[in-house]
Amino acid sequence: MKIVIREDFSETPGSRYIDEGPFSGQDFRDRILIKKYNEALTNHEKLEIDFDGCFGFATSFLEESFGGLVREYKKTANEILDNIIIISEDDDTIPGLVKKYVLDAEGATNK
Amino acid sequence: MGISKKQWHDNRCRKIAKYKKEKKTSKKCRDIPGISNSTKSDYNTAKHFNIEFPKQFSVLKNGEETIGCFNKIIDEIYKKNLKETFYLDSGNVEQVTIDALAYLIAIVNNIKLNKTLQHMFSGNLPEHIGARKSYVESGFLNFFNSNCKSFPKSNDKLQIKSGKKSDPETARKICEFVMEKMHKSQKDIIFLQKTLIELMSNTKLHAYNSDMKMEPVWYIFAEHRDNKVRIIFLDTGLGIAKTVKKKNFEIFGTKNDAELIYAAFSEQFRSGTGLPNRGHGLRLIKKFVEEGKYRNFVVVSGQGKCEMRCDKGEYTLINSEHKEKLYGTVYIIDIE
Numbered sequence: 001m002k003i004v005i006r007e008d009f010s011e012t013p014g015s016r017y018i019d020e021g022p023f024s025g026q027d028f029r030d031r032i033l034i035k036k037y038n039e040a041l042t043n044h045e046k047l048e049i050d051f052d053g054c055f056g057f058a059t060s061f062l063e064e065s066f067g068g069l070v071r072e073y074k075k076t077a078n079e080i081l082d083n084i085i086i087i088s089e090d091d092d093t094i095p096g097l098v099k100k101y102v103l104d105a106e107g108a109t110n111k
Numbered sequence: 112m113g114i115s116k117k118q119w120h121d122n123r124c125r126k127i128a129k130y131k132k133e134k135k136t137s138k139k140c141r142d143i144p145g146i147s148n149s150t151k152s153d154y155n156t157a158k159h160f161n162i163e164f165p166k167q168f169s170v171l172k173n174g175e176e177t178i179g180c181f182n183k184i185i186d187e188i189y190k191k192n193l194k195e196t197f198y199l200d201s202g203n204v205e206q207v208t209i210d211a212l213a214y215l216i217a218i219v220n221n222i223k224l225n226k227t228l229q230h231m232f233s234g235n236l237p238e239h240i241g242a243r244k245s246y247v248e249s250g251f252l253n254f255f256n257s258n259c260k261s262f263p264k265s266n267d268k269l270q271i272k273s274g275k276k277s278d279p280e281t282a283r284k285i286c287e288f289v290m291e292k293m294h295k296s297q298k299d300i301i302f303l304q305k306t307l308i309e310l311m312s313n314t315k316l317h318a319y320n321s322d323m324k325m326e327p328v329w330y331i332f333a334e335h336r337d338n339k340v341r342i343i344f345l346d347t348g349l350g351i352a353k354t355v356k357k358k359n360f361e362i363f364g365t366k367n368d369a370e371l372i373y374a375a376f377s378e379q380f381r382s383g384t385g386l387p388n389r390g391h392g393l394r395l396i397k398k399f400v401e402e403g404k405y406r407n408f409v410v411v412s413g414q415g416k417c418e419m420r421c422d423k424g425e426y427t428l429i430n431s432e433h434k435e436k437l438y439g440t441v442y443i444i445d446i447e
Contacts, residue, residue, distance in 0.1 A: 010279070011283075012279035012280060012282065012283045012304070013279065013308075014277045014278075014279045014308060015277035015308055015311070015312040015315075016312065019276075020276055020277045020312055020315055020316070021276035021277030021278060021279070021311070021312075021315075022276075022277075022278075022279065022280075023279055024277075053297075055279070055282070055283050055286055055297065055301065055304040056286075056300075056301035056302065056303070056304030056305045056308075057305065058304075058305050058308040058309055058312070058392065059305070059309070059392050059395055060308075060309070060312060060392060061308070090297075090298045090301060091298075091301050
């Protein structure tokens with residue numbers, strides 16, 4: 001199961017929330033990410049997410065997309081990190097940031 | 112002997128024109144929507160102000176004088192006045208930088224968008240040919256009605272754009288401009304798209320509040336000159352310094368504006384929202400400067416100016432204060 005963000009969503013990801021502007025992290029998460037993620041889990045597959053070819057991902061976009069899986073969809077950090085594979089040759093900071101946001105979201109949720 | 116058809120038609124046109132002119136001048140004052148419990152005597156109307164801009168019209172290089180001129184306009188706007196006329200006199204301007212032009216457009220445009228105030232703006236272009244060319248090539252005239260003869264569009268300038276929300280497409284155009292002028296690949300300027308989206312988002316979320324007279328709009332401009340691309344991003348809102356102080360008073364209550372600006376980009380600052388999952392954006396921008404991705408990153412807000420520079424791997428920070436307070440925030444970003 002794969003998401004190629006450049007083709008399935010946008011080459012120019014935006015900000016955090018839908019009301020802030022187009023191609024937001026919230027839009028990506030709710031329209032594409034959660035569906036493919038659940039489908040992958042059902043099929044006992046890992047979800048590959050390809051970030052390459054885009055013009056760059058704001059921190060707010062990444063945090064809302066992946067941290068939001070914990071906050072909004074009550075996924076656990078371990079489950080998310082075990083079931084996604086991040087492809088990002090253009091920006092090597094993305095895997096670390098996604099992991100950080102997922103863990104931080106779980107930590108904040110558990111407080 | 113009757114009049115000819117042409118004479119009848121000409122007389123009729125004259126009468127209609129006269130009637131329209133009379134109707135216009137006898138137009139009654141109406142209560143302004145949204146302002147109740149007030150009388151006409153509460154307001155001064157139809158005042159005229161002449162604002163003369165300095166020879167060196169630049170926020171970066173001549174902040175005190177330039178910001179002082181802007182404040183003459185803004186201070187009048189924030190008084191309880193309607194229907195004022197401002198004449199923006201650029202006749203003597205000889206050197207101009209785009210930060211000043213963009214800020215001027217921002218004030219005028221944001222005020223004009225607020226139709227309750229009914230302020231009018233007019234003005235002139237500089238007599239100095241170089242300065243005049245800068246005005247026109249920046250897209251300045253796109254924001255005003257003008258019968259001025261236009262210069263051909265410059266390939267070295269992206270005309271001023273504005274918006275209220277996060278606009279990835281405009282950010283992308285800026286990135287592509289940098290890629291073209293600085294011979295960089297898309298991968299090389301990922302940091303710029305991130306920066307611009309953060310700034311646009313911050314403007315929408317934090318820069319303005321409901322009490323303000325100006326519309327909540329950001330402005331952006333890019334120029335290729337002297338082997339670098341300069342990007343100007345600005346808003347005319349509360350100002351980053353004021354926002355930081357307001358949200359974190361227990362930590363930053365005694366700091367000056369330049370220190371507050373720097374605090375917004377540092378680890379000390381919690382997000383303006385106070386939420387734990389927020390507040391990463393400005394810290395990331397500072398990291399880009401430290402890594403040398405930006406040659407200069409200057410922020411002017413309130414009475415403070417914070418200049419972050421990276422020269423041959425060495426990072427320096429210069430904070431300074433000025434007397435005149437800038438409303439909003441101006442970012443001046445250089446990429447080499």
